[in-house]
Amino acid sequence: MGAKGDKTQMTILITGGAGFLGSHLCARLLGQGHEVACLDNFYTGAMENIAALEANKNFQIIRQDVIEPIDINPTQIYNLACPASPVHYQGNAAIDTMKTSVLGALNLLELAAYSNATLLQASTSEVYGDPAVHPQPESYWGNVNPIGPRACYDEGKRAAETLFFDYHRHRGVKVKVMRIFNTYGPHMHPNDGRVVSNFIVQALRGDDITIYGDGTQTRSFCYVSDLIEFFVRFMASAAQVIGPMNAGNPGEYTMIELAETVLKLTGSTSKIVWHHLPQDDPKQRRPDIAKAGELLGWKPTIALEDGLKETIAYFRKKLGA
Numbered sequence: 001m002g003a004k005g006d007k008t009q010m011t012i013l014i015t016g017g018a019g020f021l022g023s024h025l026c027a028r029l030l031g032q033g034h035e036v037a038c039l040d041n042f043y044t045g046a047m048e049n050i051a052a053l054e055a056n057k058n059f060q061i062i063r064q065d066v067i068e069p070i071d072i073n074p075t076q077i078y079n080l081a082c083p084a085s086p087v088h089y090q091g092n093a094a095i096d097t098m099k100t101s102v103l104g105a106l107n108l109l110e111l112a113a114y115s116n117a118t119l120l121q122a123s124t125s126e127v128y129g130d131p132a133v134h135p136q137p138e139s140y141w142g143n144v145n146p147i148g149p150r151a152c153y154d155e156g157k158r159a160a161e162t163l164f165f166d167y168h169r170h171r172g173v174k175v176k177v178m179r180i181f182n183t184y185g186p187h188m189h190p191n192d193g194r195v196v197s198n199f200i201v202q203a204l205r206g207d208d209i210t211i212y213g214d215g216t217q218t219r220s221f222c223y224v225s226d227l228i229e230f231f232v233r234f235m236a237s238a239a240q241v242i243g244p245m246n247a248g249n250p251g252e253y254t255m256i257e258l259a260e261t262v263l264k265l266t267g268s269t270s271k272i273v274w275h276h277l278p279q280d281d282p283k284q285r286r287p288d289i290a291k292a293g294e295l296l297g298w299k300p301t302i303a304l305e306d307g308l309k310e311t312i313a314y315f316r317k318k319l320g321a
Contacts (some may be wrong), residue, residue, distance in 0.1 A: 005301070008033070009033055009034055009035065009073050010034045010035070010074075010075035010076055011034070011035045011037070011072070011074045011076075012029050012034050012035065012036050012037070012074060012075060012076045012077070012078070012122075013037045013039060013072055013074040013076070013077045013078070013105065013117075014026055014029075014036060014037070014038055014039065014069070014077075014078045014080060015039045015040070015066045015077070015078070015079050015080055015081035015104070015108065016039075016040055016045060016052065016066075016080035016081035016082065016122075017036070017038030017039060017040050017045070017061075017080070018038055018039075018040035018042060018045030018046060018047065018049050018050050018061075018078070019040065019044055019045040019046075019049070019080060019187075020049070020183075020185075020187045020188050020189065020192075020224070021080055021122070021183065021224065021227065021228075022038065022040070022045065022049075022078075022080045023049035023050050023053075023141060023181075023187050024224050024225070024228050025080070025183070025228055025231055026038050026050060026053055026059070026076060026188065027052075028033075028051060028228050028231075028232060029232075030053060030058055030059055031058050033058070034058065035058045035059075035060070036053075036058060036060070036082075037060045037061075037062055037072055037074065037082070038050060038053075038059065038060065038061050038062065039062040039064060039066065039070065040061075040062075040063065040081070041065045041066070041081075042063065043083065043093075043096075044083050044189060044192070046187075046189070049187045058198060060133055063100035065104075066079070066081040066100060066104035066107060066108065067099055067100065067103040067104050067107055067184060068107075069107075069279060070107065070108075070111055072111075072112075073115045073238070074115055074117045075115075075117055076116050076117055076118050076119075076120070076235060077108055077111065077112055077118070077119045077120065078120045078122065078231065078235070079104065079105065079108050079119065079120065079121050079122060080122045081100055081154075082097065082101055082104070082122075082153070082156070082157070083097055083098045083100075088316050094149075094151070094152035097152040097153055097156055098155075098156045098216070099154045099157065099238055100156070101152075101153070101156025101157055101160050102156055102159050102160060105121070105160040105161075105163045105164065106163060109163060109164065109167045109171075109173055109175075112167075112174065112175070112243050113167065113171050113172075113173050114173075114175075117174070118174040118175070118176065118235065118239075119164075119173065119174065119175050119176070119177065120175075120177075120234065120235050121160060121161065121175065121176070121177045121178070122177040122178060122180055123157050123160065123161055123177050123178060123179045123180070123244065123304070124153075124154075124157050124179055124180050125179055125180065125181040125182070125246070125248065125285055126144075126150070126153055126154045126157060126159055126289065127142050127144070127154065127161065127179060128140060128142040128143070128144075128179075128282075128285070129142045129143040129144035129145065129154060129275070129282065130143050130144075130281075130282045130283060131143055131282065131284065131285065134196075134284050134286060135250065135286040135287060135288045136246070136285070136286065136287060136288060137246075137247060137251075137288040137290075137291075138179070138243070138244045138246055138288070138291060141213045141221070143160070143242070144158065145255055145279075148216050148279055149202055149278075149279055152277075157321075161177055161244065164177050165177075165242075168242060173244055174239060176234055176235065176237070176241070176242050176243055176245075177242065177243040177245070178224075178230065178231075178234055178243055178245050178246075178247045179243075179244050179245065179246050179247065179287075180227065180247050180248065180249065181219075181220050181222060181246065181248025181249070181285065181286075181287045182194070182195075182196070182219050182220060182221050182222065182248065182285070183221075183222045183223070183224055183227045183248075184196035184197070184222075184223065184224065184307065184308075185223050185224030185225070185307060185310065185311050185314075186220055186222075186311060186314035187314075188225070188311070188314075188315075190315065190318065190319065194275050194306075195219065195255065195258065195263075196221060196258070196311065197311075197315070198210065198211075198260040199254070199258060199259055200254050200262055200266065200308075200311060200312055200315050201268055201315060201319065203262050203266040203268035203321065204266055204268065204312070204315055204316060204321035205271050205319070206268065206269065206270055207270060208270060208271050208272070208273040209259045209262070209270050209271065209272045209273065210273055210275055211255050211256065211259060211261065211272055211273070211274055211275070212255075212274075212275050212276065212278060212281065213255070213274075213276070213281070214274070214277075215254060215255040215256035215259070215272075215274070215279030215282045216254050216255070217254065217255055217277070217281070217282070217284060218252045218253060218254050218255075218283075218284045218285065218286065219253065219255070219258070219285050219286075220248050220249050220250055220251055220252050220253070220286045221249055221251070221253065221258075221304055221307070222247070222248045222249040222300055223249070223300070223306075223307030223310075224307075225302060226249065226300040226301060226302050227247055227248075229298065230247045230292065230298050232244055233296040233297070234247075234296060237295065240282040241296075243294050245291050245292055245293060245295070245296075246287040246288060246289050246291065247287070247289075247292065248286075248287035248289065249287075249300040249302075249304075250286055250288070250289055250300075251303075251304060253284045253285075253304065256272075259272055260307065261304065261305065261308060262308065262312075265308055265309060265312055266312055
C-alpha cells in the first residue's frame with residue numbers, strides 16, 4: 001500500500017481495527033480517502049464489524065497479532081489492539097493482555113521509528129485506577145492495585161504510556177497518547193461485560209438487569225462517534241501536542257440511573273438485581289476534558305439518551321429482539 005502520488009492520501013495502520021472502536025475508525029478514515037490497513041488477531045474483533053469495508057480498494061485486512069513483525073510502511077498508526085473489558089482481559093487471558101499492551105507497544109514504536117510514522121496510543125481511564133481525585137485530570141497519577149485481577153490491563157496500559165514517552169524523549173518518535181473513558185455504541189460485543197452492553201442485552205432479552213455493588217458508583221459514557229472525532233483531531237494536531245489527553249464525556253451517571261434509562265428506552269419489564277462489587281472496581285470515574293477543549297477544540301455532542309437509542313437499535317437487530 002502507498003500514497004501513489006496523492007499527497008493528501010496516507011497509508012494508515014489501525015491495530016485492533018476489527019474491534020468496536022477500530023471498525024468505526026477504519027470507516028471514518030476510508031471515507032476521507034486514505035489507505036487503511038486493519039491489523040487484528042480477532043480475539044475480540046469480528047469480521048462482521050468490517051464486512052461493509054471489504055469491497056473498498058483502499059482497505060486491507062492483516063490477520064495477525066500486534067506483537068509479531070508487521071510488514072507495512074505507514075504514515076500514521078493508531079494502536080487500539082487490546083481487550084478492553086474485564087471478561088476478556090482477566091483470567092486465562094491476563095498474560096496475553098499484558099503482552100499485547102507492552103510487547104505490542106514496543107513493536108509499534110519500533111515500526112514508527114523505522115517508518116517515521118506518527119503513532120497514537122489508545123490508552124485508558126483505567127490508568128487512574130480507583131481514583132482518589134475527582135474528576136480525573138491528566139496530571140493525576142492514579143490509584144492502581146498493581147497485583148490485582150485487573151492489573152494486567154491497568155498496569156499494561158500504564159507501562160505502554162511509559163514506553164511511548166521514553167521513545168519520544170530518547171528516540172524522537174512522534175507519539176500521541178489519549179486516555180479513553182467508557183465508550184459505547186454500535187459494534188459493541190454483546191457479551192463483552194461492559195455495563196452499557198450488559199444492561200441493553202439483558203433488557204432486550206427480558207433477563208434481570210445485574211448491578212454490582214449498591215449501584216451508586218458512577219461512570220461517564222461517550223458515544224462512539226464523538227470519540228472517533230477525537231481520534232482524528234488528535235492525530236491531526238501539531239507535533240508538540242502529545243498528551244496524555246483525556247477523551248470522554250464528562251456527564252456522570254450512577255449505575256442505577258443508567259439501568260433505569262435503559263429500561264425506559266427499551267420498554268423492558270426486566271427486574272434489577274444486585275450482586276457483589278468485584279475487586280478493584282472503581283467507585284467513580286469522570287474525565288476532566290479541559291485539555292481536549294483547549295488543544296483540539298473538541299467536546300462530546302451526543303447526549304446519553306440519544307446514543308443509547310442508537311445502541312439499542314443496533315442490539316435489537318443483532319439479537320433479533
